[in-house]
Amino acid sequence: MDLVGLLITIIIGAVAGYLASLLMGTKGGLLRDIILGVVGGFVGGFVFGLLHINIGLPFYLGDVLVGFVGACI
Numbered sequence: 001m002d003l004v005g006l007l008i009t010i011i012i013g014a015v016a017g018y019l020a021s022l023l024m025g026t027k028g029g030l031l032r033d034i035i036l037g038v039v040g041g042f043v044g045g046f047v048f049g050l051l052h053i054n055i056g057l058p059f060y061l062g063d064v065l066v067g068f069v070g071a072c073i
Contacts, residue, residue, distance in 0.1 A: 012060055013037030016067030023072060036071045044070025 014030065017037030021028065028036075044066035048055070055062035 008060070009038060009041075010034055012063050012067060013041060016040055016064050017071055019064075019068050020071035023068075037067045040069070040071025040073070041067035042070065043073055044068070046070075047073065 014034045014037055017033030017035070017040065020036060020040060021033055041063065047070065048066055055065055057065065
């Protein structure tokens with residue numbers, strides 16, 4: 001993975017983790033949100049793959065949604 005891909009992953013993870021922490025009512029800071037969102041992206045990708053769900057939203061919105069759902073799980 002190149003530097004740009006890593007930065008995009010961190011940004012998407014931060015957004016997904018932040019949204020999940022708002023929904024779940026938890027507090028933990030930026031680093032926790034990033035880790036939660038990135039791990040949530042893996043979990044959400046696995047679950048969505050098992051269920052054969054394809055999110056076709058433009059401009060990484062689908063990735064944020066999958067990370068958000070995975071982080072909430």
